[in-house]
Amino acid sequence: LCWPGSGGAAMDLFGDLRRMNKRQLYYQVLNFAMIVSSALMIWKGLIVVTGSESPIVVVLSGSMEPAFHRGDLLFLTNFHDDPIRAGEIVVFKVEGRDIPIVHRVIKVHEKGNGNIKFLTKGDNNEVDDRGLYKEGQNWLEKKDVVGRARGFLPYVGMVTIIMNDYPKFKYALLAVMGAYVLLKRES
């Protein structure tokens, strides 16, 4: 079977590349840069609006099953005046570690001056999180909180996990995206 149509399109593509002069190339690069900048601006905007340093996180473990599974996406807010209450799902980072943990608050002790300490536990875990905290640390504080889970989408975060586990996939995806944007011609 012969597909002369597609063969012709490939020839046109290479023809385009050769015909593209410097000005057009710069134009395409600028287009690409604009897309990247807009994406970054949206992300920064989300950080400002939600008050969280990481407004969208991917669930990495099964410790909150059956509510959340590995690969689910969580949307967080971290408003300063939002009190921490038992039953809330918080995302926190243990001091000195980079990995955010998504668990539920099971104990809260708040002083009159607003000073709060709280304990967390994963729904699917038998014991509370004291074993995960820093050595000698028995409670979490507001400063450890990345945000509170307000909304969620299943499965969508799997892409991030796959890109993390298989870096070749990430590079391939970036290469394809880059090629598409650079070669796309406005008709």
Added chain:
Amino acid sequence: LRKNVEDFTGPRERSDLGFVTFDITADILNEKNGLQTIFDWNVKQLFLYLSAEYSTKNNALNQVVLWDKIMLRGDNPRLSLKDMKSKYFFFDDGNGLKGNRNITLTLSWNVVPNAGILPLVTGSGHVSVPFPDTYETTKSY
């Protein structure tokens, strides 16, 4: 929604430890839909928890989750549990349980959708429970 409790306290190390037994009779409904069952097409599960809220000299507000349960879509939204013991140790941060006349027990739940917002709902009806002034030295469990 109704809960009944009886209780005693015991000191462990330096903090008060409370023991609570309770009954729960509850009907989990969706107020917005005219009191239909809470399990609609977008509710995957409910995470129910019984929490005790109280004030002490040390801390203006304390909340301790005593018991929780995961209720999946398809389970009966009516609860009728009797003589339940708390799942988790009811430790106070200090000695604020002894003689504390006003511990409020509330049943709340986290609605986990198939996709979307994660609301926390507090059940109507709560029970106020006093702890006695003295410690029990024998373990009654």
